Amino acid sequence: MEPSFFERVYRVVQQIPSGKVASYGQIAALLGHPQAARTVGWALNALTSERAAQVPWQRVINSAGRISISRADLSADIQRALLEDEGVEFDEREHVDIRRFGWAGMDWDEVEALWGRKRVTSDE
DNA sequence: GCCCTGACTGCTA
DNA sequence: TTAGCAGCCAGGG
Numbered sequence: 001m002e003p004s005f006f007e008r009v010y011r012v013v014q015q016i017p018s019g020k021v022a023s024y025g026q027i028a029a030l031l032g033h034p035q036a037a038r039t040v041g042w043a044l045n046a047l048t049s050e051r052a053a054q055v056p057w058q059r060v061i062n063s064a065g066r067i068s069i070s071r072a073d074l075s076a077d078i079q080r081a082l083l084e085d086e087g088v089e090f091d092e093r094e095h096v097d098i099r100r101f102g103w104a105g106m107d108w109d110e111v112e113a114l115w116g117r118k119r120v121t122s123d124e
Numbered sequence: 125g126c127c128c129t130g131a132c133t134g135c136t137a
Numbered sequence: 138t139t140a141g142c143a144g145c146c147a148g149g150g
Binding site (some may be wrong): 023024025028034035036037038039040041042043044045057060061062063064067068069070071074076079 | 129130131132133134
């Protein structure tokens with residue numbers, strides 16, 4: 001069956017290696033909708049704390065390389081701490097150097113292939 | 125099926 | 138670099 005847009009967002013985010021970051025627009029473009037960046041943000045916003053433990057949501061930032069989170073339970077402060085713990089550096093203006101820590105990304109086909117290998121049937 | 129909302133983005137000033 | 142504005146997409150009520 002076809003995974004929902006949200007589900008696809010989560011799968012792509014899970015492919016982002018530690019120490020790297022990707023922008024909402026990049027995720028959206030990878031899914032075939034370069035203009036759906038807001039929806040990607042919304043997908044992460046809908047992430048449950050349980051799911052958040054599996055999805056590296058902190059590695060997703062905006063195109064400016066800055067954190068634009070607005071949730072009470074998941075502050076930008078926490079996200080920055082998590083990224084710094086992975087080796088991502090922030091400058092005094094709190095923005096990441098995309099050229100150094102930006103994720104190259106991959107095709108949706110690759111993501112799908114990786115998931116297909118890991119889990120053929122059933123969900124957790 | 126319509127309307128609103130949102131962790132965005134690109135453009136202009 | 139920052140601020141304001143409109144466009145875009147999917148899910149929830």
